Structures are given as C-alpha cells and as structure tokens.
Amino acid sequence: MALQAAAFLPTAFSISKEGKKISATPKDSSLFGVSLGNFTSSSFKINQKRLSNGAVRAQAVATTPSLTTATVGGKKTLRKGCVVVTGASSGLGLAAAKALAETGKWHVIMACRDFLKTERGAKSAGMAKENYTIMHLDLASLDSVRQFVDNLRRSGRPLDVLVCNAAVYLPTAKEPTFTADGFELSVGTNHLGHFLLSRLLLEDLKQSDYPSKRLIIVGSITGNTNTLAGNVPPKANLGDLRGLAGGLNGLNSSAMIDGAEFDGAKAYKDSKVCNMLTMQEFHRRYHEDTGITFASLYPGCIALTGLFREHIPLFRLLFPPFQKYITKGFVSEDDAGKRLAQVVSDPSLTKSGVYWSWNKDSASFENQLSQEASDADKARKVWEVSEKLVGLA
Numbered sequence: 001m002a003l004q005a006a007a008f009l010p011t012a013f014s015i016s017k018e019g020k021k022i023s024a025t026p027k028d029s030s031l032f033g034v035s036l037g038n039f040t041s042s043s044f045k046i047n048q049k050r051l052s053n054g055a056v057r058a059q060a061v062a063t064t065p066s067l068t069t070a071t072v073g074g075k076k077t078l079r080k081g082c083v084v085v086t087g088a089s090s091g092l093g094l095a096a097a098k099a100l101a102e103t104g105k106w107h108v109i110m111a112c113r114d115f116l117k118t119e120r121g122a123k124s125a126g127m128a129k130e131n132y133t134i135m136h137l138d139l140a141s142l143d144s145v146r147q148f149v150d151n152l153r154r155s156g157r158p159l160d161v162l163v164c165n166a167a168v169y170l171p172t173a174k175e176p177t178f179t180a181d182g183f184e185l186s187v188g189t190n191h192l193g194h195f196l197l198s199r200l201l202l203e204d205l206k207q208s209d210y211p212s213k214r215l216i217i218v219g220s221i222t223g224n225t226n227t228l229a230g231n232v233p234p235k236a237n238l239g240d241l242r243g244l245a246g247g248l249n250g251l252n253s254s255a256m257i258d259g260a261e262f263d264g265a266k267a268y269k270d271s272k273v274c275n276m277l278t279m280q281e282f283h284r285r286y287h288e289d290t291g292i293t294f295a296s297l298y299p300g301c302i303a304l305t306g307l308f309r310e311h312i313p314l315f316r317l318l319f320p321p322f323q324k325y326i327t328k329g330f331v332s333e334d335d336a337g338k339r340l341a342q343v344v345s346d347p348s349l350t351k352s353g354v355y356w357s358w359n360k361d362s363a364s365f366e367n368q369l370s371q372e373a374s375d376a377d378k379a380r381k382v383w384e385v386s387e388k389l390v391g392l393a
Helices: 002-007 091-102 117-122 142-155 187-206 264-290 312-327 333-345 376-389
Strands: 014-017 018-022 046-051 056-062 070-072 076-078 080-086 106-112 132-136 161-164 214-218 293-297 356-358 365-368
Touching: 014 365, 046 376, 080 187, 091 106, 091 117, 091 214, 106 117, 117 132, 132 142, 132 356, 142 187, 161 333, 187 214, 187 264, 187 376, 214 264, 214 333, 264 376, 293 333, 333 356
Parallel strands: 080 106, 080 161, 106 132, 161 214, 214 293, 293 356
Antiparallel strands: 014 018, 046 056, 070 076, 356 365
16 A cells, blocks of 8 residues: 555655745655655545646645554554653663664654763664664753753654663762762762653653653662562662752761661662652652653663673672573563563553563563552652752752
C-alpha cells in the first residue's frame, strides 16, 4: 500500500505550514516527523484537471493519513515520541537510547555532560543521526539544569517522556566531594539535580499531546533493605533527614542525609532511596490530575557497567562472574537498556506509582519497595526539603 501511495506522488510537492511554504520530494524519508511510508493510497486525494489538449493532469494532495506512529487508549499521534534520557553517554542510558532509537518511533535527547563522549557512544551504538540529539546537562549544577530546560524549550521539541538515569557512585571515597551548589556529590547529582529537572519539566510533560506521557526515575536494589543486596553494609538509611535539611555541605551539617559520618557507598544508596521516594510522591501529587505515568525500576545487575569504575580492582574482577554464576542476577547493558526502553514505551507498563523489576524469564513485574523506600511521610518530607534546597520553595 505504501508503494501505491508513493506512485501517486509528483516529483515534488509543496505544503504550507504556519505561513511557510515547504517543499519536499519522494526521496525525503519523512515530512514533519511522519514517514511517507506511513501513508496509504487512501491518504492522498487525487485532483484531476482536464487540459486544453484533452489530457488529464493528476495532482496528489496529502490528506489525513490512515496510519499513525502510535495508538494508545484510542488516542493517535502523527509524530515520533520525544524522550529525554540523562546519562546517555554510556552504560544503561546509552543502551536505552539505542533501544528506543532503533524502533524508529522515538527521538532521543541524550542529556549529558560530555558532548564528544556521547557522540562517540551514539556512533559506536549505530544510532542513526536523525534519531537523536545531544544536549549538555550537568546535574551537579542547578544552573546547568535550568539552562538545559531553557535550551530544550527553545529547541521547539515536545517532551513526552523524561528518564532520570544518570548517577554518580563513589564507593571508595573517604572524604566527600561537592556539587557546584555545595551539596554532597552523590545525593546532589543523583537526587537533587534530577529533582529540579523533573519539577521544571513537569509543565512540559503536561503540555504533551502524546498518548502516554511518562516520568521515569531509575532506582536500585541496593537502596531496598528488603533484599539481600540491600542488606550488604553499609545499608541505606535516611534517618531523620537532618543532614539533608542542613544542606549536605559538610560545614554546617553532615554531608550525609542522616547526619552520620561520610560513606561514599552509603551516599549512593541513600540517593537511590530518595529517587524512589520522589517517584511515589510525584505519583501521589500529580498522576490523577495529569494522567502522567510515574515509575521507577531496577533493570537487573549490570555487573559490567561503568558505574563501578571507581570501585577497587578486585571488586571489578570478581563481581561480574559472581553475579553471572552464583546469584544468576547478571544482566548485560543491552538487555537492561531494552528493559528501560520497555518502561518508556510498552503499553502494558502504563501503571503509575510502580517499581518495575524482571524475573529470570525476563518478564516484568511490580516489585515491592522496602519500608523506608515506600514511606509516604518520609517521601513528603524529602520532597519539601528538596524544594527548599533547589530554590523552588
């Protein structure tokens, strides 16, 4: 049918859009984000005009196409979805960006600190240039977060899904390091940077006309003390949030959320608890009114990820085979990326407020969060303190 439609096309045609005349040829792979292959012969109106010599001139006029690029719950859209993925230069973020781009149904905004590293990553992953855009974002700087939001809005692209994936993990650090705004680096980047980004872009998600709008925050099994991995010391524990309330600056308060002495591994785990609490608070505050799906996930143990680059060499040597042959929890970056892409786009994963995991057969299921990671009162307190720290209250 697509070939029949193409046969009706003239060698070139013009379409007026918002006062501008746009020309295209059948060689163009897409027009306004819609592939010409999506049109059937019924998508074109054939106007006939009899010439003075008796010949008939046929002109193809594009009308509403009968096929769409997405259909969810009876709603239709004629364009690709647009998804922002933080930390997409490598690891899980890059694998998810690749999986989404390969479908041809998504344009991926790869939000990263290092443009060249991200470009090399996209190239090595075989991502077609028309399916992604790289934009600078440093989550360790609240000014950079605000600038990214401004740049995204200036680009004119819609926002349909936001994936908060980037993370800092410094398990061997003996002393804290800090963000541009003076917050301990792990929590400042993983939680506060994403918190501000999500809050600012919530308005853009609300305005999206995409059938299934989603905000996804990547969680971690290490932040859930109801699991074996979550009980490996040091265990996540936010305490009474005294360190967070004090600004995590290591001067007037502790650099740790619970006010204790600094521990790099625990700082990461605490930040993941904040991520999962934040997702649930978003759900409680906004899902019913906006229809946006808020979700978190643990895609499995990506034992070979670059996230462990700061760990001791012996750990990096032994951890992958331990996960592969002993716990059987090993997941490749590609498979984990496909799982994250599922949470972005799968019509069966639209339930909001869920923490997704996958079983040994790679089937998704709703997992249970630990008592602390599902504490509604603590989620509200983390939200309110975080608002003050990022300048939203």
